[in-house]
Amino acid sequence: MSASPVDYEYLRTVVLRNSGNQVDVTRNYLFESRLQGLLRNRGFDSLTQLVSVLRSGNGHGLERSVAEAMTINETSFFRDTATFDYLRETLLPALIESRRDTRTLRFWSAASSSGQEAYSIAMMLREHFPLLAGWRIDILGTDLSAEMVERSSAGRYQRIEVNRGLPARLLVKYFVRTGDDWEVHPDLKRLCRFQQRNLCQPTGLPESFDVIFLRNVMIYFNQDTRRQVLLTIHRALPPDGILFLGLSEQPRMDSHWQTMLTPKTVWYKPIR
Ligand SMILES: C[S@@+](CC[C@H](N)C(=O)[O-])C[C@H]1O[C@@H](n2cnc3c(N)ncnc32)[C@H](O)[C@@H]1O
DSSP states (O other), rough: OOOOHHHHHHHHHHHHHHHOOOOOOOHHHHHHHHHHHHHHHHTOOSHHHHHHHHHHOOOHHHHHHHHHHHHOOOOTTTTSSSHHHIIIIIIHHHHHHTTTTEEEEEEEEEEEEEEEHHHHHHHHHHHGGGGGGGSEEEEEEEEEEEHHHHHEEEEEHHHHHTTTTOOHHHHHHHHHEEEEEEEOOHHTTTTTEEEEEEEEEOOTTOOOOOOEOOOSSSHHHHHHHHHHHHHEEEEEEETTTTEEEEEEEOOOOOOTTEEEEEESSSEEEEEO
């Protein structure tokens, strides 16, 4: 299978337009590997043929499928453990105190991939905050990829996935063995819901959360897109809301975000 350089340029534009993700010119080989399944499922024999159908405009959702297939879905349970530790030890106790009247807490795992981040939040709440049992807890996971949203909702993980970041004690407590896989226990699943959403299309994005995890996705966006996404996220947080980014990411918007540097981790507070 091969495609001309022109094909790659077109594919890059399609991905950018539909997901905000930039594919570097030096990484054309990613199209070859990541689009294999899509070519097979749609009956195309090459990337060149795929591009010509895309150009014709008769692809019926094909652009979106290409963008989704190009996403990088790397994730794990309790990724960057120190972030979860700090949330549990310091930020959540204060947040819970200030939400005693409404007894409601809302979390958003924006770019939730296969759901490990959302389920990690749910396990942390169940394990360490029994007083929340009578509260309304909403953990929303959203991702561009329909396949990831489907996987998250199923809450079914392979051994290799549960071996990444999930302590054995939590595995046996919150998962049920299903054949070779492990499935999230219905009690935990009940706290989480998953939806397909494009962070680059602000209309239709959810609003109003106490804690937002927007981790390891902005690295794929250009500066303009990052700024737009961060403005949307800013609007979704109350003044005492909490934003976590990936450890290599920063908002670079001093008028909107106060950087809260702690010995364990860094988080961001919206400035009003
Ligand atoms: C590397 S994973 C990060 C998952 C998780 N947040 C973490 O830190 O472990 C990046 C995720 O962002 C999603 N993504 C990429 N572009 C997106 C967009 N425009 N809107 C929503 N999700 C997007 C991808 O589908 C992928 O699942």
